[in-house]
Amino acid sequence: MTKSELIAQLAAENPHLRQPDIELIVATIFEEITAALARGDRVELRGFGAFSAKQRDPRTGRNPRTGAAVPVAGKAVPYFKPGKELRERVNGGEPQAPLRARAAE
Amino acid sequence: MNTLTRANLAEAIYTQVGLSRNESAALLETVLERIAATLEAGEAVKISAFGTFLVRQKGQRVGRNPKTGVEVPILPRKVLSFRPSQVLKARINGQPLPRGGQE
Numbered sequence: 001m002t003k004s005e006l007i008a009q010l011a012a013e014n015p016h017l018r019q020p021d022i023e024l025i026v027a028t029i030f031e032e033i034t035a036a037l038a039r040g041d042r043v044e045l046r047g048f049g050a051f052s053a054k055q056r057d058p059r060t061g062r063n064p065r066t067g068a069a070v071p072v073a074g075k076a077v078p079y080f081k082p083g084k085e086l087r088e089r090v091n092g093g094e095p096q097a098p099l100r101a102r103a104a105e
Numbered sequence: 106m107n108t109l110t111r112a113n114l115a116e117a118i119y120t121q122v123g124l125s126r127n128e129s130a131a132l133l134e135t136v137l138e139r140i141a142a143t144l145e146a147g148e149a150v151k152i153s154a155f156g157t158f159l160v161r162q163k164g165q166r167v168g169r170n171p172k173t174g175v176e177v178p179i180l181p182r183k184v185l186s187f188r189p190s191q192v193l194k195a196r197i198n199g200q201p202l203p204r205g206g207q208e
Contacts, residue, residue, distance in 0.1 A: 001139075001140075001143045001148055001149070001150045001151070002150075002151045002152075002153070003151070003152045003153050003155075006136070006139055006140070006150070006152075009139055010132070010135065010136065010139065013135070014132070014135075017124075021122050021124075024121055024122050025118050025121075025122055025124075025129075025132050025133075025136070026136060028114075028117050028118050028121045028122065029114055029117075029118070029133060029136055030152055030154070030155045032109070032113065032114050032117045033109075033114075033155075034155065034193055034196050034197075036107075036109045036113075037193075037196075037197050038196050038197050038199065039107075040106055041106055041107040041108065041109055042106065042107075042108050042109070043108070043109040043110075043113075043114075044108050044109070044110055045110070045111055045114075045137060046110075046111070048137050048140075048141065049185075053197050075198050076197045076198055077189070077194065077197075078156070078187075078189035078193050078194060078197055079187075080156075080158075080187035082184075082185040082187075086141050086144070086185065087184070087185060089141060089144070089145040090144050090145055090160055090183050090184070090185045091182050091183045091184070092183065
């Protein structure tokens with residue numbers, strides 16, 4: 001599913017809203033999360049997951065072709081930790097078939 | 106470091122779009138639920154200029170209880186991963202957006 005498909009679904013479910021408003025709603029959600037991470041804040045959506053930015057230290061990299069050492073600056077990397085409820089839903093809602101059943105095969 | 110929650114996102118929708126606070130909160134929930142349901146069905150969710158949520162199938166492997174050292178099988182499972190887009194990475198580092206657009 002892409003962002004435009006998400007918007008189309010929301011539009012179908014909410015006929016009382018105008019398409020541009022739905023586009024703005026979706027854009028606002030992701031813009032708010034992005035802006036929060038850019039400020040160094042985190043976003044926690046219980047049951048869904050939490051967005052944060054992890055700091056990576058500066059390090060010395062290497063040019064793989066020449067072998068020359070190259071300084072690599074530190075940077076922030078976006079990170080998403082799925083919430084418990086979403087994690088379980090993605091994994092089929094409950095622990096999977098017992099191992100023994102598979103080992104016996 | 107502050108932590109934003111649903112309330113902050115709903116408030117942003119309220120100010121940006123001009124819906125009622127209640128409806129703003131309900132729509133935020135609907136968006137999250139649509140994404141969750143799609144992932145639950147095993148389908149990836151791709152949000153341009155933000156990132157991709159995808160479901161990965163992990164095979165079985167042998168783990169170990171770190172306290173007792175006892176080997177424990179880790180069952181095959183599905184896990185969710187998030188790949189941030191180049192745009193998101195650049196924004197977070199205060200860099201100019203990558204050329205060529207969305208991804």
